[in-house]
Amino acid sequence: MKTVVVKCGGSVLKELSDSFFSSMKSLIADGYQIVFVHGGGPEINAMLEKMNVESEFKNGLRVTSKKVLEAAELVLSGSMNRKLVRMLEDHDIPAIGVQSSDQGILQADFINKEELGFVGDVTTVNKQALELFLQAGLLPVLTPIAKGPNGTVLNVNADHAAGAAAYALAADHLLMVTDVPGVLKDGELIPTLTATETNELIETGIISGGMIPKVNTALKALKSCGHVHIVSGKNPFYEDGKWDGTLFNKEETN
Numbered sequence: 001m002k003t004v005v006v007k008c009g010g011s012v013l014k015e016l017s018d019s020f021f022s023s024m025k026s027l028i029a030d031g032y033q034i035v036f037v038h039g040g041g042p043e044i045n046a047m048l049e050k051m052n053v054e055s056e057f058k059n060g061l062r063v064t065s066k067k068v069l070e071a072a073e074l075v076l077s078g079s080m081n082r083k084l085v086r087m088l089e090d091h092d093i094p095a096i097g098v099q100s101s102d103q104g105i106l107q108a109d110f111i112n113k114e115e116l117g118f119v120g121d122v123t124t125v126n127k128q129a130l131e132l133f134l135q136a137g138l139l140p141v142l143t144p145i146a147k148g149p150n151g152t153v154l155n156v157n158a159d160h161a162a163g164a165a166a167y168a169l170a171a172d173h174l175l176m177v178t179d180v181p182g183v184l185k186d187g188e189l190i191p192t193l194t195a196t197e198t199n200e201l202i203e204t205g206i207i208s209g210g211m212i213p214k215v216n217t218a219l220k221a222l223k224s225c226g227h228v229h230i231v232s233g234k235n236p237f238y239e240d241g242k243w244d245g246t247l248f249n250k251e252e253t254n
């Protein structure tokens with residue numbers, strides 16, 4: 001069966017349109033099995049503000065102290081995951097929320113403890129556990145919180161988590177759903193990008209902030225995953241085998 005890993009941005013989770021879910025259903029009707037990973041950026045920021053803790057990012061990654069980690073886990077597992085599962089079920093897509101640190105569904109190691117704190121990069125995915133859900137006809141919805149070394153729990157950028165899941169599942173498509181129609185330049189959608197073109201856009205500052213881990217994940221995923229797309233969750237993104245947004249292409253070799 002063909003697999004799509006969908007990363008749903010916290011940026012757009014509350015604004016997912018009915019047409020987005022129609023596209024999801026078209027994918028299912030076309031024989032794709034789907035695994036979701038979600039983020040929670042804006043809600044985590046709001047929670048930290050309430051706690052009088054400043055949000056700090058380095059290259060689009062959230063610097064994560066113990067306090068920030070607790071807030072992130074509360075928001076991701078307690079609120080965002082619940083919302084997304086309910087929205088899927090409201091659209092008749094059977095889903096199940098999965099706390100990714102359980103059963104080492106996602107296992108991670110520190111990226112740079114001094115600079116970023118409790119931020120991890122996924123090292124192992126418990127593929128068997130995910131396949132059990134899929135075999136039962138359930139769409140697993142994963143939080144980007146991973147089991148770390150020595151009893152720790154690590155915050156993983158949700159784009160990175162989705163990339164790791166796509167790699168582990170040998171997914172045919174990695175779809176990153178966000179609050180913009182794809183990678184933009186001067187407000188215009190860029191329909192296709194290669195690694196060279198993407199790196200130029202990062203160097204010139206056209207790609208910045210949260211788009212950086214997203215495109216870096218896209219380029220990494222291209223090595224194992226047939227198709228990588230960034231699309232908006234506010235619109236339909238798929239119909240009759242046609243995908244909207246920015247598609248990442250492997251570099252042409254002469």
Ligand SMILES: Nc1ncnc2c1ncn2[C@@H]1O[C@H](COP(=O)(O)OP(=O)(O)OP(=O)(O)O)[C@@H](O)[C@H]1O
Nearest residue numbers: 009010011039040041178183184206207208210211
């Ligand atoms: N060239 C660009 N094209 C499009 N968006 C860009 C670009 N450069 C930076 N961005 C920003 O990247 C944002 C998307 O990344 P962001 O991390 O904020 O959202 P997300 O990953 O969907 O959500 P979350 O991080 O909560 O999972 C856009 O809203 C936009 O502000």
Ligand SMILES: [Mg+2]
Nearest residue numbers: 009039041210
């Ligand atoms: Mg993001």
